[in-house]
Amino acid sequence: MEEDCVAEFPDFRLNAKRDILRGWHRIFRTKQRLTLPARSVIAEQGKLSRNLYYIERGLVEYTYLDAEGRQNFIEMLGDDCVFPLQPVFANSALTGTFWALGPCTLSVISAEEAYAYLRQDSDLALELLAEFSQICGGHVRQIAMNTGGIVNRVEQVLCLLAEYHLRHIPKGAPLVIELSQADLARISKTTRVTVTKVLSDLRQRGIVKTAYGGLIITDLAALRRTAYESI
DNA sequence: ACATTAAGTTTTA
DNA sequence: TAAAACTTAATGT
Numbered sequence: 001m002e003e004d005c006v007a008e009f010p011d012f013r014l015n016a017k018r019d020i021l022r023g024w025h026r027i028f029r030t031k032q033r034l035t036l037p038a039r040s041v042i043a044e045q046g047k048l049s050r051n052l053y054y055i056e057r058g059l060v061e062y063t064y065l066d067a068e069g070r071q072n073f074i075e076m077l078g079d080d081c082v083f084p085l086q087p088v089f090a091n092s093a094l095t096g097t098f099w100a101l102g103p104c105t106l107s108v109i110s111a112e113e114a115y116a117y118l119r120q121d122s123d124l125a126l127e128l129l130a131e132f133s134q135i136c137g138g139h140v141r142q143i144a145m146n147t148g149g150i151v152n153r154v155e156q157v158l159c160l161l162a163e164y165h166l167r168h169i170p171k172g173a174p175l176v177i178e179l180s181q182a183d184l185a186r187i188s189k190t191t192r193v194t195v196t197k198v199l200s201d202l203r204q205r206g207i208v209k210t211a212y213g214g215l216i217i218t219d220l221a222a223l224r225r226t227a228y229e230s231i
Numbered sequence: 232a233c234a235t236t237a238a239g240t241t242t243t244a
Numbered sequence: 245t246a247a248a249a250c251t252t253a254a255t256g257t
Contacts, residue, residue, distance in 0.1 A: 235255080
């Protein structure tokens, strides 16, 4: 009875239902394609990008650089997400930087082109509204995740990344997360030291294998269990 | 229960 | 071999 009331966490945009922008995808797939190496900056904080990007494949992070020079994780985007909405639709400078977490394939159109499409097809506006709602859902998830312990949070981030990668690797292939512990710390909003501790605990329990610049999840079911237990 | 600091080891380029 | 990545321990809030 109580279970009926418990809603699922809203998804990060990373793993959200990705058929939302179907109409936009049809448009973007005919446009200029961009292949970027990991770490590339796509749209920079404080600037007014006049382009709209569609992620065909890859992970993009949105990061806020604060006055002390720290990189603060805001959100993670995956395949079939559109960005940046802020400069294109609110006409204001970006509050953060969009950059490639791993190798990315993007499609690009100009803001003017996007507006032209929007004027001729109101379904495209509805799609963007759905995408915008999904962004809000992702932010709600982050607030909700902050209520749990830090260990659970790191484990949950690993689960989210695992779910993304599962869709791109053949069944039974090793689940490799090619991110450094510094990356995982930033995404989990904690320190490298804490990530090291969580990973070595997971390693001792046979859930992950650690390596330099990445890790392999060997028991995702067990990872899910610990990540979402007792919160 | 976490962050911070510091000082070590291991890996990569 | 220097820099980057990772580990561990001590200490602080």
